[in-house]
Amino acid sequence: MSDLAFQQCINPRCRATVDLADTSFRCPACGGLLDVAYDWDRLPVPTSLRHFEGKWATRTDPLDFSGVWRFRELFPFAPDERVMTIGEGQTLCQRADGVAAYVGMRPGCLYLQYEGMNPSGSFKDNGMTAAFTHARTVGARRAACASTGNTSASLAIYCAATSLMRAVIFIGSGKISYGKLSQALDYGALTVQIAGDFDDALRRVQEISRQLGIYLVNSVNPFRLEGQKTIMFRILEALRWEIPDWIVVPGGNLGNVSSFGKAFAELRDLGLIDRNPRLAVVNASGADTFYQLYERHGLRWNGGDFDRAKLDAYMKAMDVGDLRADTLASAIEINRPVNLPKALRALDQCGGVVREVSDTEILDAKARVGAGGLGCEPASAASVAGLLKLVKEGIIAPSDRVVCVLTGHLLKDPDATVAYHSSDPKTFDEKLGKRGVKRVAFANRAVQVPNDLNEIIKAIELYA
Ligand code: F0G
Secondary structure, rough: OOEEEEEEOOOOOOOOOOOOOOOOOOOOOOOOOEEEEEEEOOOOOOOOOHHHHHHHOOOOOHHHHHHHHHHHHHHOOOHHHHHOOOOOOOOEEOHHHHHHHHHHHOOOOOOEHHHHHHOOEHHHHHHHHHHHHHHHHOOOEEEEEEEEEHHHHHHHHHHHHOOOEEEEEEEOOOOHHHHHHHHHHHHHOOEEEEEEOOHHHHHHHHHHHHHOOOOOOOOOOHHHHHHHHHHHHHHHHOOOOOOOEEEEEEEOOOOHHHHHHHHHHHHOOOOOOOOEEEEEEEEHHHHHHHHHHHHHHHOOOOOOOOOOOHHHHHHHHHHOOOOOOOOOOHHHHOOOOOHHHHHHHHOOOOHOEEEEOOHHHHHHHHEEEEOOOOOHHHHHHHHHHHHHHHHHHHOOOOOOOOEEEEEEHHHHHHHHHHHHHHOOHHHHHHOHHOOOOOOOOOOOOOOOOOOOOOHHHHHHHHHO
């Protein structure tokens, strides 16, 4: 666009600025992560968040229809004519009294922000439309990502729907659910399955993007995180612009939490809100690097001067011990989150906490979300499982106003759901038992009946 938007190193001691069109996504001076930054004083910023309600009247404009781009004044890095939208962000913030009861909260206090309604079925489309728009402004012809499945589905759908770029996706072998793999294949992405896990794939894709000049859409790309800010804007809108007490989100590569923290910090700086909600990040216990570093090792943002030696030593120990992430919540099966410094900053800004939950806790929470009328994939339910823990600990009060982000659709990983509810011990053991899940609390087992009218009627009368 112009010098009104640029990229900038997040390290307060460095603060190097980088051209908006640069696609290396690393600070050239210190190697740190970059933000997209704006010269807000010279930009037309709305004086009240209510301004965005007006966009509902102009929904025939695809940019105002998009649940991402109708907030574009809050991430103004691209001219309107360059925006690539496929109608993302038509999502729902639903009051969830059934789930509230499960976690020990009062009726009317818990909301679920359901991002499974996006075109590719996960929150990733919020960020992909933004990264894709940036890729288009710099003339990219190919885009790549490493993925546990949702980023790849999202990249693939944008490439397919717009025919503007070729998608190259990297996945760890045997590490992706069929729902997600089927999307990448059907949308026509070049799918590269490498021997290794997400962490291996992410290292490789960064190397390869650099070498071949392919545009990278993993969340180290700060333009993606600009789009993901709008999840928070939609939550505020659904709550009539009142600030909730807590936002609870699963943590994988820590892009979401980083983006949410930036959203609230900017709204505060712009005078559009007067307080921040608190942020809770929930790791799976088999992929709990952030929990370990933040809660057990006391790693903090510390004004940008965080203890890098501690972080590096932790990562090195994982490498030396070849410690691999291992959780049924495959979307967050990540041990080396690239956005960790940004996530530390977000928790500093928003008084954050981190928790870890077991696969059994995740699957039980997932079943309660389903029974409450909004299905989600296992990783998404980590937010609800984490909330249950935080209410038990007394950190979140039953009367607090809480929003859990449900990041992906139920049908992303049907295997996990069917195994959970299965009456067949073999199926259960194959998918869950072998991975350490011993018993589940809310299985809704299929009823086996002979093909006989009377027997079928008997079964219905007995169970329904
Ligand atoms: N929930 C779902 C459903 C996800 O797919 C992911 C990340 C996360 C949560 C974690 O979000 O990285 O912002 O902390 N999935 C990535 C992928 C890694 O490749 O699809 P985060």
